[in-house]
Amino acid sequence: MECQDCHERDATLHFAQSVNGQKKEVHLCEQCAKERGYLSGQEDGYSLQDLLFGLFNMEPASQKTEPVSQKEPTRCPKCGMSFTEFKRIGKFGCAECYYTFSDKLDPVFRRVHSGNIRHQGKIPKRKGGSLHIKKQILGLRSELQHLIEQENFEEAAEVRDEIRALERKQTEHREAGDER
Amino acid sequence: MSLNHFIDEALSPWMREEGPDSDIVMSSRIRLARNFSDVVFPIIADERELRRVTDFIGNEFADKSFKEYENFEYVQMANLSTIEKRMLIEKHLISPVLLKRTGTSAMLISENEQVSIMVNEEDHIRLQLYLPGFQLEETLNRAFELDDWLEQKIDYAYDEKWGYLSSCPTNAGTGMRASVMMHLPGLVITRQVNRLIPAINQLGLVVRGLYGEGSEARGNIFQISNQITMGKSEADIVSDLESIVRQLIDHERKARKHLQEQSGMRLEDRIFRSYGVLQHSRILDSKEAAKCLSNVRLGIDLGIIKEISGQILNELMILTQPGFLQHYADGVLAAEDRDVLRATLVRERLLMEN
Numbered sequence: 001m002e003c004q005d006c007h008e009r010d011a012t013l014h015f016a017q018s019v020n021g022q023k024k025e026v027h028l029c030e031q032c033a034k035e036r037g038y039l040s041g042q043e044d045g046y047s048l049q050d051l052l053f054g055l056f057n058m059e060p061a062s063q064k065t066e067p068v069s070q071k072e073p074t075r076c077p078k079c080g081m082s083f084t085e086f087k088r089i090g091k092f093g094c095a096e097c098y099y100t101f102s103d104k105l106d107p108v109f110r111r112v113h114s115g116n117i118r119h120q121g122k123i124p125k126r127k128g129g130s131l132h133i134k135k136q137i138l139g140l141r142s143e144l145q146h147l148i149e150q151e152n153f154e155e156a157a158e159v160r161d162e163i164r165a166l167e168r169k170q171t172e173h174r175e176a177g178d179e180r
Numbered sequence: 181m182s183l184n185h186f187i188d189e190a191l192s193p194w195m196r197e198e199g200p201d202s203d204i205v206m207s208s209r210i211r212l213a214r215n216f217s218d219v220v221f222p223i224i225a226d227e228r229e230l231r232r233v234t235d236f237i238g239n240e241f242a243d244k245s246f247k248e249y250e251n252f253e254y255v256q257m258a259n260l261s262t263i264e265k266r267m268l269i270e271k272h273l274i275s276p277v278l279l280k281r282t283g284t285s286a287m288l289i290s291e292n293e294q295v296s297i298m299v300n301e302e303d304h305i306r307l308q309l310y311l312p313g314f315q316l317e318e319t320l321n322r323a324f325e326l327d328d329w330l331e332q333k334i335d336y337a338y339d340e341k342w343g344y345l346s347s348c349p350t351n352a353g354t355g356m357r358a359s360v361m362m363h364l365p366g367l368v369i370t371r372q373v374n375r376l377i378p379a380i381n382q383l384g385l386v387v388r389g390l391y392g393e394g395s396e397a398r399g400n401i402f403q404i405s406n407q408i409t410m411g412k413s414e415a416d417i418v419s420d421l422e423s424i425v426r427q428l429i430d431h432e433r434k435a436r437k438h439l440q441e442q443s444g445m446r447l448e449d450r451i452f453r454s455y456g457v458l459q460h461s462r463i464l465d466s467k468e469a470a471k472c473l474s475n476v477r478l479g480i481d482l483g484i485i486k487e488i489s490g491q492i493l494n495e496l497m498i499l500t501q502p503g504f505l506q507h508y509a510d511g512v513l514a515a516e517d518r519d520v521l522r523a524t525l526v527r528e529r530l531l532m533e534n
């Protein structure tokens with residue numbers, strides 16, 4: 001299986017990441033994992049990795065009940081589509097596909113939208129509130145990343161708690177939206 | 181069925197209004213692709229999921245009125261005959277894709293047919309709004325209002341980075357296709373169109389012939405629309421498109437003036453020959469009909485033919501297509517029979533003008 005970041009080297013690290021209750025598989029080569037801050041600079045950084053799993057609300061793939069097969073392609077957890085299928089039919093199966101294949105989409109959009117990879121237009125009125133929260137979470141995540149790189153774990157834990165609180169708020173927002 | 185009533189069915193009420201520059205731009209359209217956040221897209225969804233979407237739309241929006249568009253009628257594709265479905269396509273109110281899942285697709289349509297909302301086409305929702313003539317900005321504003329109205333009830337699939345999440349990557353972002361339908365006989369006769377189309381394509385816009393197979397323009401009618409839906413705001417996309425359309429209008433007007441000045445007699449001959457064919461032929465295939473209708477419309481716009489009203493081109497372009505002809509005949513027709521009926525219909529329609 002290839003690394004989902006660089007698409008060059010083999011993925012040697014497999015994580016299962018939970019984001020807002022949705023399980024997502026992450027497959028990276030060692031180098032890209034380091035670049036993402038999942039590993040420290042040292043070669044023996046695997047112990048640190050365990051700490052990071054905790055911080056990112058991740059668990060190592062080996063401990064999961066549903067093991068991540070290294071041969072099976074990543075499939076969208078909602079509709080079951082793989083990236084190969086997406087490329088073949090040229091259509092997403094559901095909204096979740098965007099997140100499942102997120103790290104492979106920039107080149108796709110760049111190609112069909114003359115180099116553009118970001119929406120610049122209308123924002124739905126009702127979703128405006130939760131978008132604001134989302135933006136805050138994104139900001140805090142990069143701050144968290146930075147703190148971890150500096151091995152400032154005390155502050156990192158605080159920021160992590162902040163993120164979790166915002167994520168809870170986000171879920172409430174969503175549920176409130178669903179009750180209409 | 182009386183011809184009058186039949187014509188009423190062919191022309192959507194909004195098409196009877198004159199719009200700005202309507203001698204060249206027949207209509208402006210905005211289409212927005214939207215999806216429910218929690219339902220798998222139609223290409224992959226099972227029947228139960230698709231029913232959830234159609235039931236929701238039917239319950240929430242049928243018979244509800246939005247602004248001046250009158251009440252929305254909810255139409256399930258499964259309840260329509262093959263000919264009726266074809267007529268909706270020929271009027272551009274639905275796309276052929278909507279019929280892929282006839283059992284679970286539907287539409288909402290406003291009484292004046294200005295607004296139609298396809299349900300379970302390639303995306304869960306494809307709303308489109310038409311205005312006569314060249315008024316893209318106004319069409320966009322109204323489409324946004326309609327979108328806001330739907331959004332009060334529907335939880336759209338949307339992401340800050342990718343915008344409106346569509347089934348096809350070519351629609352992601354704004355999900356918007358803005359387009360105008362243009363009648364460009366001057367550019368076709370002077371052969372400028374072959375030079376202009378590639379240039380327009382290079383600007384990120386799509387030009388395609390309408391009513392023709394592939395890119396062949398039947399009746400010299402072209403549709404120009406945006407290709408890119410990500411990285412630019414809807415208003416910017418529309419204003420880019422507008423500036424190109426504005427230039428095409430200028431070129432077309434110059435070409436018409438040039439033709440009148442440089443080869444007026446040839447042009448008149450061409451127009452009156454076509455008029456004669458429409459008035460007198462007994463067998464008329466769709467290609468010839470389109471060509472003649474285009475010439476006659478040009479004659480009307482240039483003041484060469486004075487006794488016919490301008491909207492007759494739009495009307496007859498729609499009336500003489502297979503779906504409408506068969507609806508008129510109240511049954512399936514072979515191609516040759518369609519050509520005979522087409523000739524008869526056109527002749528009778530022209531007689532009504534006098």
Ligand SMILES: [Zn+2]
Pocket residue numbers: 003004005006007008009028029030031032033
């Ligand atoms: Zn890599």
Ligand SMILES: [Zn+2]
Pocket residue numbers: 076077078079080081092093094095096097098
């Ligand atoms: Zn999916």
